[in-house]
Amino acid sequence: MHEVPAIIHWMNNSDIGTGIRESIWLFPIVETTHVLALALSVGILIWFDLRLMGWGMKHQPVSQVHKQVMPVAFIGFVIMFVSGVLLFWSEAEKCYLSGFFRAKIVFLLLAGLNAGIFELSTKKSIEDWDKYPIPPVRARMAGLVSIISWAAVIIAGRATAYNLF
Amino acid sequence: MHFLLPFFKSSDATWLGETIRSSRIYFPIIETFHLLALTILFGAVLVLNLRLCRLIMQHQPVQQVASDLSPWASWSLVVILVSGVMLFASEAMKCYASAPFQVKMTFLFAALIFHFSVHRKITRANREPGLISGILVGTVNALLWLGVGLGGRAIGFL
Numbered sequence: 001m002h003e004v005p006a007i008i009h010w011m012n013n014s015d016i017g018t019g020i021r022e023s024i025w026l027f028p029i030v031e032t033t034h035v036l037a038l039a040l041s042v043g044i045l046i047w048f049d050l051r052l053m054g055w056g057m058k059h060q061p062v063s064q065v066h067k068q069v070m071p072v073a074f075i076g077f078v079i080m081f082v083s084g085v086l087l088f089w090s091e092a093e094k095c096y097l098s099g100f101f102r103a104k105i106v107f108l109l110l111a112g113l114n115a116g117i118f119e120l121s122t123k124k125s126i127e128d129w130d131k132y133p134i135p136p137v138r139a140r141m142a143g144l145v146s147i148i149s150w151a152a153v154i155i156a157g158r159a160t161a162y163n164l165f
Numbered sequence: 166m167h168f169l170l171p172f173f174k175s176s177d178a179t180w181l182g183e184t185i186r187s188s189r190i191y192f193p194i195i196e197t198f199h200l201l202a203l204t205i206l207f208g209a210v211l212v213l214n215l216r217l218c219r220l221i222m223q224h225q226p227v228q229q230v231a232s233d234l235s236p237w238a239s240w241s242l243v244v245i246l247v248s249g250v251m252l253f254a255s256e257a258m259k260c261y262a263s264a265p266f267q268v269k270m271t272f273l274f275a276a277l278i279f280h281f282s283v284h285r286k287i288t289r290a291n292r293e294p295g296l297i298s299g300i301l302v303g304t305v306n307a308l309l310w311l312g313v314g315l316g317g318r319a320i321g322f323l
Contacts, residue, residue, distance in 0.1 A: 028322040035200070036207075036314050043208020050237070057233045060225060068221040069212065154204065155197050162193045 004096050011092040020090035027090060034083040040076025042150045044069050052143030054134030061130045062139070098163060104156035111149040118142040173261040182254035192255055195248050202244035203314065209238040210310050213288060217303030219296065227299070231288035265323050269316030276309035 004012075011017050020026045050056035051065040088095050095101040122138050129135045176182060185191045215221045216230045253260055260266040284306045287294045294302070 028319070031322075032315060032318045035318055036311070038200070038204045039207030039211055039314075043204045043206075043211060046205060046208055047212055047234075056237065059229070060222075064224075072211075072215065072221065151201060154201055158197045158200055159193065 002097050004093050008092045008096045011089050014089070016086075017089045017092060020086060027087075030083050030086050030090075034080065034087055037076050037079040037083065038154065041073055041080045042076075042154065044073040044076060045150065046147060048073070049143035049146045052135055052146075053140050054132075058133040062132075062135060063126055063130050094163070095160065098160050100156045100159040100163075104153055104160060107149045107152040107156060111146060111153065114142060114145045114149060167261075170261065173257045176254050177257035179254050181251060182257060185251060185255035192252065195251050199245060199248040199252060202241040202248065205237055205241035206245055207310060207314065209234040209241070211307065213238075214303035214307045217288070217294065217299040217306075219299065227288055227294060228291065260320070263320050263323065265316050265319035269313055269320065272309055272312030272316055276306070276313055279306060279309055 020030060047056060048065055048069050051058075051060070051062055057065055118139075122142055129139065134140070185195065212221070213227075213231055213234055216223075216225070216227055222230055284302055287298065287302050
């Protein structure tokens, strides 16, 4: 067995971790919630990214699309995060040792960093380009990086479960 | 013997099914595309249905939201159906014995029929749908697609 940090070992063998992993229903229910919440989180977020890239909803101001879809996406991300933490808890050792899971975390951080830069910096000038069908390069990049990093999160997440390569 | 058994047997024996089974990585790769397309399709369906229920984008006509979403929804539906057929061919006999698969297909056909009849009609009409009919159609549509997703995930578990 590979060495894992004490906390990972503890999570894996805690009552919560073992309980979810060995339950007939709990693991599939948490996992199904995690997968279907993709539609609520990334599936909704994509529409804002597409608007930023000038690929969809061009006749709506960027700020309007942001205001409409982000609260829904936020709910989706909360569900994603809670169910994701529970799944990790139940398979902490497997996840910790999985290259795909590590890649998933890297892309998650990238998506978060990208969103943070957009919210704290790029968005400051939104009034100047709010109604443009195609926003400026920085905003378009934010949309593109978001879509790519979330797609990578999904791909790496799926690969973690198969544990293939 | 069920009258559909020959169909499942011949799907299982196709070149496509055998090729996908021949490698350990084809199935996961195809399934990943299936999942990415699911994200886009369900996301689009959700946005439109939330609009029908007047929870978001109240200032945009339903018709306009629908036409914004439809190219993305259509393409993701194509990807999801093509990858779905491939996944099915690779494990048709498993699907034959799977109760969740039957549930999924029932919801899928119901969702497709509803989506391209009632739902399409109400979202493409020039006139804004009424509050009650919007909520009703939006909720039924979302639940039908949710049934497809739940059934699909359950195939892998049960």
